[in-house]
Amino acid sequence: MLDPDNVADVNNSEMLARYATQSSHFRRIDWTAKQDLFFPHPHIELSVTRHINATEDEIWQIGRNVAELQNKTLYGRADVKAEVFIEQELTLRKAPLANNPNHANAVGWASDKPNQKSKAQLIAAKSTFVKV
Amino acid sequence: MVTQSARHGFSQAASHISSIEAGQNRRFRQAQTFNRDSTLEELWNVWNSCKERNWDSFGAFPVPQDCYLYAAELVRSLSYNFPAPSFGAEPDGELTIEWYKSPYRTISLSMTSDGYIHYSAIFGPKDFVNDTTAFNGELPSDIKALILKVLR
Numbered sequence: 001m002l003d004p005d006n007v008a009d010v011n012n013s014e015m016l017a018r019y020a021t022q023s024s025h026f027r028r029i030d031w032t033a034k035q036d037l038f039f040p041h042p043h044i045e046l047s048v049t050r051h052i053n054a055t056e057d058e059i060w061q062i063g064r065n066v067a068e069l070q071n072k073t074l075y076g077r078a079d080v081k082a083e084v085f086i087e088q089e090l091t092l093r094k095a096p097l098a099n100n101p102n103h104a105n106a107v108g109w110a111s112d113k114p115n116q117k118s119k120a121q122l123i124a125a126k127s128t129f130v131k132v
Numbered sequence: 133m134v135t136q137s138a139r140h141g142f143s144q145a146a147s148h149i150s151s152i153e154a155g156q157n158r159r160f161r162q163a164q165t166f167n168r169d170s171t172l173e174e175l176w177n178v179w180n181s182c183k184e185r186n187w188d189s190f191g192a193f194p195v196p197q198d199c200y201l202y203a204a205e206l207v208r209s210l211s212y213n214f215p216a217p218s219f220g221a222e223p224d225g226e227l228t229i230e231w232y233k234s235p236y237r238t239i240s241l242s243m244t245s246d247g248y249i250h251y252s253a254i255f256g257p258k259d260f261v262n263d264t265t266a267f268n269g270e271l272p273s274d275i276k277a278l279i280l281k282v283l284r
Contacts, residue, residue, distance in 0.1 A: 022188065024178055024220035027232060034220055034230060035240050035252075041224035042193060070189035113224075114262035117240055117252035125235035125254065 002053050004101040010092040012083040015051040016104065018127070019063040021072035031129045033078035035120035038127075040109045048092075050102040051079070060132070062100050080127035088119040171207055171216045175200070175227070182221040193225030196245040202267055203227045203243045209270035215283055226250075231279045239282045241275065243267070253278040 002008070010016075018037055020026050025037040040046040049062050059077070067074035082092050091108045110116055179200040186192055203219070206229065220228040222242060229241040239253035249272070252262035265272050271279075 022181075022220070024181075024218070024228075027218070029232075032235055034228075035238075036220040036222060036228055039222045039224075041222060042191060047190075072189065113242060113250040114252055114264055117242065117250060118254065118260045118262045121238060121240060121252055121254045122257065122260065125238075125257075 001058055002050070002096070002101040004096055007094050007096045007101055008052075010050065010082050010094055010104050011052075012081075012086055014082045015079055016048040016082055016085075016092075017051060017059055017063070017077045017079055018046070018048050019066045019077050020075045020129070021067045021070050023073075023075060026075065026078070026129055031076075031131060033124045033127045033129050035117060035124045037078055038120040038123045040106070040116065040120075041113075044107070044109055046106040046109075047095075048104050048106060049100060050094075050104055052102065054102055062102070063132075065099060074132055076129055076131045078124070078127040078129050080123060084123055084126045088122060090119070167216060168207070168210075168212070172204055175203055175207060175219050178219040178221060179203075179227060182227075187221070188223055190223065192221075192223035195221050195225050195227055198245040198247075199225070199227050199243055202245070202247055203229060205269060206241075206243065206267065206271060215279075231282055233283050237282045239275075239278050249275065251275055251278070253282055255281070 020037055026033050038046060049059065051059060063074050063077055085092055085106045089108065090106045093105050093107055095103050095105045097103045110119065179195055181187065182195045185194045187194065215231060217229045217231050220230065222228060226242040226244055229243065230238060232238045236254055236256050239251065242250040247267045248264055249267050250264045252260060254260040261278060
């Protein structure tokens with residue numbers, strides 16, 4: 001994991017994870033993420049976890065922690081490169097948490113819903129879903 | 133002059149064929165009705181899982197009952213041979229209705245509680261269409277055309 005006292009800015013080439021804790025956030029027919037998983041409202045920011053300096057076990061452990069906090073099931077995660085968010089004119093801000101120094105937020109979402117949906121769809125299309 | 137097709141004839145064979153066709157049609161209708169029922173059941177299950185505040189534990193707004201009722205009305209308005217959608221919810225309290233062929237051929241509708249549909253369809257990395265339209269009891273023709281284009 002990243003050193004909590006020395007967290008670098010998010011690089012475009014970094015891989016990011018978004019955890020799926022709702023069965024309606026992905027498609028079982030081909031294990032792909034739906035736009036619903038990448039939808040930011042009502043916070044107007046989307047929470048993601050950076051892969052950088054984290055082992056596969058650590059990445060999954062963060063997902064289990066997220067699911068436990070929500071009292072939900074962890075179904076998997078969608079991995080997507082930071083540059084995909086940048087292509088959608090979003091900004092990635094490091095936002096380390098006490099239990100997750102690799103935490104970041106995607107901000108700068110359009111204020112109108114149809115454009116939010118398109119951005120979420122296009123990000124989901126470039127993501128890779130990884131089952132638990 | 134009156135002409136009759138074989139299935140409306142009077143022979144035993146014609147009668148037999150007619151009864152087989154009637155049975156097939158009945159089974160077909162039952163199968164289609166079952167699909168619609170199961171689609172509505174899926175919609176209800178999604179709504180039931182997100183009708184309370186904070187359903188995602190991250191401060192999501194509850195999905196109002198009107199939102200569910202509009203979505204159910206939209207599903208009921210679909211013809212029997214129309215492809216079944218899947219459902220989800222967004223944290224701002226709206227239900228999503230999706231038709232999907234591949235990651236770059238998908239359309240998602242967000243049903244609002246006051247009878248509007250926000251929609252977005254994507255056809256490629258930089259090819260998308262989105263807008264908002266009123267829901268008047270049946271699938272708007274422009275959205276129907278996009279769904280058929282997505283699934284083509």
